[in-house]
Amino acid sequence: MRVHVVDPSAFTPPYDHALCHALAAAGAQVQLYTSRFAHGPVAPADGYERRELFYRRAARIPDARARRAVKLAEHVPDMLRYRRAANDADVVHFQWLAVQHVDGWLLPDRHAPGGARRPLVLTAHDILPREARPGQRSAQRRLYERFDAVVVHSEHGRTRLIEELGVEARRVHVIPHGAFQHLAAAPAAPVEYLPDTNAPVVLCFGLMRPYKGIDLLLEAWRGIEGAELWLVGMPRMDISVLREMAPGGVRFIPRFVTDAELPAFFHRADLVVLPYREIDQSGVLFTALAFGKPLLLSDVGGFPEVAATGAARTVPAGDARALHEALDELLGDPGARSALAERARVVVDGPYSWDEIAKRTLALYEELRGEDPRP
Numbered sequence: 001m002r003v004h005v006v007d008p009s010a011f012t013p014p015y016d017h018a019l020c021h022a023l024a025a026a027g028a029q030v031q032l033y034t035s036r037f038a039h040g041p042v043a044p045a046d047g048y049e050r051r052e053l054f055y056r057r058a059a060r061i062p063d064a065r066a067r068r069a070v071k072l073a074e075h076v077p078d079m080l081r082y083r084r085a086a087n088d089a090d091v092v093h094f095q096w097l098a099v100q101h102v103d104g105w106l107l108p109d110r111h112a113p114g115g116a117r118r119p120l121v122l123t124a125h126d127i128l129p130r131e132a133r134p135g136q137r138s139a140q141r142r143l144y145e146r147f148d149a150v151v152v153h154s155e156h157g158r159t160r161l162i163e164e165l166g167v168e169a170r171r172v173h174v175i176p177h178g179a180f181q182h183l184a185a186a187p188a189a190p191v192e193y194l195p196d197t198n199a200p201v202v203l204c205f206g207l208m209r210p211y212k213g214i215d216l217l218l219e220a221w222r223g224i225e226g227a228e229l230w231l232v233g234m235p236r237m238d239i240s241v242l243r244e245m246a247p248g249g250v251r252f253i254p255r256f257v258t259d260a261e262l263p264a265f266f267h268r269a270d271l272v273v274l275p276y277r278e279i280d281q282s283g284v285l286f287t288a289l290a291f292g293k294p295l296l297l298s299d300v301g302g303f304p305e306v307a308a309t310g311a312a313r314t315v316p317a318g319d320a321r322a323l324h325e326a327l328d329e330l331l332g333d334p335g336a337r338s339a340l341a342e343r344a345r346v347v348v349d350g351p352y353s354w355d356e357i358a359k360r361t362l363a364l365y366e367e368l369r370g371e372d373p374r375p
Contacts, residue, residue: 001027001028001029001090001091001362001365001366002028002029002031002088002089002090002091003023003028003029003030003031003089003090003091003093003365004030004031004032004033004085004086004088004089004091004092004093005019005020005023005030005031005032005033005093005095006032006033006034006082006092006093006094006095007032007033007034007094007095007096008033008034008035008054008055008075008078008079008082008096008097008098009034009035009054009055009071009096009098010034010035010036010037010038010042011095011096011098011125012095012096012125012283013034013037013042013043013259014042014043014180014182014183014259014283014287015095015125015177015178015180015283016032016034016095017032017042017043017045017046017182018178018180018181018182018354019178019354019357019358019361020032020045020047020048020050021046021047021048021182021354022178022354022355022357022358023048023358023361023362024046024047024048025047025355025358026355026358026359026362027362028362030047030048030049031048031049031050031051031089032045032048032049032050032051033051033053033054033082033085034050034051034052034053034054035052035053035054035055035056035058035059036052036055036056036059038059038064038067039234039256039258040256040258040259041258041259041260042259043182043259051085053078053081053082053085054074054075054078054082055070055071055074055075055078056074057070057074058070058071058074072099075099075102076102076106079103079106080106082108083106083107083108083109086108086118087108087112087113089108089112089118090112090116090118090365090369091118091119091121091365091368091369092107092108092118092119092120092121093121093122093123093361093365094107094120094121094122094123094147095122095123095125096125097122097143100129100136100139100140100142100143101135101136101139103143104139104142104143104145104146107120107146108120110148117368117369119148119149119365119368119369120146120147120148121147121148121149121150121151121364121365121368122143122144122147122149122150122151123150123151123152123153124144124150124151124152124157124161124280125153125280125281126280127152127157127160127161127164127165127280128140128141128165130209130211130278141165141166144161144165144167145167147171148171148368149171149172149173149364149368150167150171150172150173151173151174151175151361151364152172152173152174152175152280153174153175153176153177153280153281153302154174154176154280154281154301154302154305155174155302155305156280156301156302156304156305157174157280157281157301157302158172158173158174160280173364175357175360175361175364176351176352176357177281177282177283177285177286177352178286178352178353178354178357179286179287179289179290179347179348179352179353179354180283180286180287180290181290181348181353181354183259183262183263183287183290183291184263184266184287184290184291184292186259186260186263187263188263188264188267189260189261189263189264190264191261191264191265193253193255194264194265194268195228195230195251195253197228199226199227199228199249200226200227200228200270200271200331201227201228201229201230201268201269201270201271202227202228202229202230202269202270202271202272202273202327202331203230203232203265203266203268203269203271203272203273203293204217204229204230204231204232204272204273204274204275205230205232205233205257205265205266205272205284205287205288206232206233206282206283206284207233207234207235207236208231208233208234208235208236208237208239208242208254209236209237210237210277211276211277211278211279212274212275212276212277213275213276213277213298213317213318214231214239214242214275215241215242215245216275216277216318216320216323217229217231217273217275217323218242218245218246218247218250219245219320219324220275220320220321220323220324220327221246221247221249221250221324221327222247222324223247223324223328224247224249224324224327224328224331225249226331227249227270227331228249228250228251229249229250229251230251230253230265230269231250231251231252231253231254232253232257232265233253233254233255233256233257234254234255234256235254239252239254262287263291266287266288266291266293267291269288269291269293270294270331270337271293271294271295271296271327271330271331271337272284272285272288272293272294272295272296273295273296273297273323273327274295274296274297274298274303275297275298275315275317275323276297276298276300276301276303276317277298277300277317277318278300278301278317279300279301279302279303280301280302281301281302281303282303285297285303285306285312286352288344289306289311289344289347289348289352290348292341292342292344292345292348293341293344294312294313294330294336294337294338294340294341294344295311295312295313295340295344296312296313296314296315296323296326296327296330297312297313297314297315298314298315298316298317298318298323299314299315299316299317300317306347309343309346309347309351310339310340310343311340311343311344311346311347312340312344313326313330313340
């Protein structure tokens with residue numbers, strides 16, 4: 001089976017790589033269509049072919065604002081160029097589409113030139129765009145109608161698509177997010193800016209954005225002693241207020257961390273905390289699982305489904321007091337952290353393994369190809 005995985009803006013290179021590698025290992029002929037990742041090197045293609053078809057002019061522009069403008073100008077021509085390339089695919093699986101107002105009209109046809117059915121699949125990493133521009137959310141709703149199947153990473157996401165957005169239940173399929181074991185298996189590169197401390201480390205990792213509840217975490221950290229909280233990731237918000245409200249024992253590392261540098265932070269962490277206000281699933285969560293780290297999560301989106309495996313603990317979203325109590329308890333109980341870590345190691349070889357995800361994904365493709373053609 002010839003599968004195209006498409007992520008025009010390279011929003012999730014680790015996910016793209018893990019999925020493509022797993023599908024190829026399961027016997028598919030896989031091509032990843034994407035763009036150059038602006039922030040550093042990505043994992044080399046392994047078993048599949050990587051084609052950077054999108055935004056080739058924008059990739060040469062260092063200024064982020066100018067790069068976005070050029071990307072927008074290139075978007076329609078590049079989508080039309082991919083539309084032609086899709087003639088070689090049996091299945092087209094989009095990971096992200098960021099210009100929802102027009103993308104529905106630029107998708108490849110659902111039938112190959114010879115008339116064979118060519119299903120279109122979309123993974124809804126975000127059910128609706130976060131921090132959306134005007135009209136973007138309604139356009140996302142319309143975009144779902146253009147796909148034969150929508151993949152979500154949790155039962156929570158499936159319920160939202162069906163009940164909130166009106167997507168037909170038969171077109172919504174739950175396939176879990178996988179643990180990024182290729183990141184955990186990579187050698188840890190030395191990181192000169194890694195803080196030096198003998199204290200236990202609580203890690204909050206990833207792009208700093210309002211919905212991630214960093215302000216709540218800082219409030220909850222007050223009164224925690226004998227440990228450090230590391231806030232690591234590129235800011236996508238003004239963090240000056242966060243710095244002002246930070247109590248003692250907090251370190252900000254406001255920068256993009258490359259895949260080569262990432263292992264040093266997760267190896268050093270004693271606990272990973274994600275106090276999000278909203279989410280479906282999180283790549284950071286599945287990075288922490290791959291490293292066998294205990295997790296403390298808010299009870300939003302698909303997080304409780306991970307906690308139900310025993311690999312994480314949850315607290316009520318938005319409850320700083322409950323978060324403080326859970327942090328204090330877990331920092332003082334190495335046995336509880338070890339139990340969470342042990343369950344993490346079990347689930348990454350089970351439901352969150354990429355072998356299992358590839359098997360389920362290929363089964364979906366085959367099911368879609370066997371359906372009666374639709375206009």
